[in-house]
Amino acid sequence: MAALKHLLDFEGWRRSEVESLLETARLMEEVLERPMKKVPALKGFTIATVFFEPSTRTKTSFELAAKRMSADVVSFAVSGSSLSKGESYKDTLLTLQAMVLDAYVIRSPVAGMAHQAAGWLRGSVINAGDGRRAHPTQALLDAYTLLDELSQLEGKKIAIVGDIAHSRVARSNAELLPLLGADVWAAGPVGLLPEVLKGARLTSNLAEALSDADAVMVLRLQKERMQDGSLPSIREYISEYQITAERMNLARPGALLLHPGPMNRDLELAGTLAEGSHSRVERQVRAGEAVRMAVLYHLLVGRAA
């Protein structure tokens, strides 16, 4: 496998590369099961988290992943307001680079930021979410969680439900899961569906997407969709698209239920489902740490032995 320098999205990735990464994640998860949850794999490396929008969960997950492998971690919160009006983001990042960093975990509310940073910086860039565009480590942890129980994704039907148009989670999963052979469906109200979602079949008919699904991935519904007019009524959304126990019955028995968090209980998901037998939400969180350890390891050291 050619050494990958950045993780920006899955464009140009091959199945074997994804599988190798997930294999490393499995080794990393073994580390997490030990009493002493630390290995020296990244000793001497310095990793920066650069967050242009706040996200405690993702940031914590990356930082913990880096620390478990003995890397040094520095964090920068670069809120829009802390940057003056004419300030160059490139200059801001080059100032950080002067501190001699090996990798940058970048989160931004705007699509393309991680790509731009990769063009400016010498080190590895890991996209921790850019606008509506991509959230590759989320998709990797979703794939990891699914593979954990389905053993393989070939021919498996995965339904992504909710605000597809504005979701980086949907975009990255639609890119990644078909690479592993999955049949991806994306369902939501017509105003929240994009014109195309490469890798997925789009439908506003929830039942069609859920029917015989092996897994259901529920997206977080942003309340601002009410303000920008793309969603006329929360009440109507709940009535037509909320994932309930009854609707889960349309999927295969024992179908897995995933959610990237944080969850709006009783909005996109009936409250009781999160703790029910379908739910793998907690599993996703631990998978996230293992996957992020694997990503950092792959980008900084290379393929696992």
Add this chain to the structure above:
Amino acid sequence: MSLLIKNALLVDGAGEHGRGDVLINNGKIASLSGGEAATTIDGSGFVLTPALFDPHSHLRSPGQEVKEDLRSGLLAAAKGGYAAVVAMPNTEPAIQRPEDVRGLYQQASRLDGARLLLAAALTEEQQGRRLTPAGLLRQAGAVLLSDDGRSNDDAGVLARGLLYAAAASLTVAVHAEDTSLRGEGLMNDGALSAQLGIPGNPAEAEAARIARDLEVLRWAVRKAAPLGHQVRLYVQHVSSKRGAELIEMAHADKLPVYAEVTPHHLTLTAENWRSFDPVFKVAPPLREPEDVDALLRALESGVISSIGSDHAPHTRAEKERDLQNAPFGIPNIEVAFPLLFSELVDKRGFPLAKLIARMSDGPREALGMKEIRLRVGEVADLMLFDPGASRSVDPATFLSKARYSPWQGWRLKGWPLLTLLAGKEVWRDAALA
């Protein structure tokens, strides 16, 4: 001062006229067949044309001189082969009072480079509500009224603005995009914007607004005609196939509408957004190849009669922000001609005389001015360019303050060697001996 340009190929908006020896005396063309001159330039292998006229440029003065100022903007224009530039009024503050116009002309009179012409705001602060005094602005020397940078959302205000402008013999230029359909759109709305997860600005936002503005124009023509006033609407930077179709339909209806296209909408597409580089961020956005083809056809047929640069400089730092926080706009005034000569004339066989017509006659006509021809007695606003030698676009050599370019590294022919404004050299390239 007299100047003789010998043996250059003569081309103007009317056609190609073979080789000639053009004598310039007292700011005018004195002869096309030689004569005595203080200075002689050997024009062999070069093409002499009327200088270009830019109806749409953002020179950022007053208030945004960090992006561009009159000095840098007018020099850059002259280097690009332009003898005159119409500067847009979306400055800080907006150019909207007669004294603003007079003050800027006074500043420009001390500067080298192309001649400054000013567009003034159609409405106060370009807010689209209260009209500015068209008659007084015209007296002060404004040549156009426009709220460019913004769209005129209030149709009634635009309608009355067209009437008052017509009474003052001024054209009104509009940035036609429906604000609510455009929404937060950054790039062309379509399959690619959906794939990249970048908010889309649909071609329908432009078409819807052009369609509405044409009905507003129809109303203004009906009101102004009995009074003998000539209404003129100028639709800036048409970017879509549908936009061009609507203009064509309006021409069939004899509506007095003039349409403009920019160098970037003719040479770049939404595909460029795959780079996530804000240098491609412009409004209206870069469209699809089929739009580019339709714009080229419209340019050739005359449906689009004018090429405006929409030169929109920003600082490099501003363009090194993320796609949302970087400002809209592409600087291009120094490369517009070589770009279009190379991409349209050289590669696609677009007639050179027509390109000159669209970059000189068309914009003048839209503003109610007469065209410039290569004939004895005509003012010597001229450009000499080299159709043969190719050179890479190198933003480091720009005279504009905006030293970056979406065409960086493109190899182009047709670089202007000499630009004359009423016989006076305002640009001479080092390559010209």
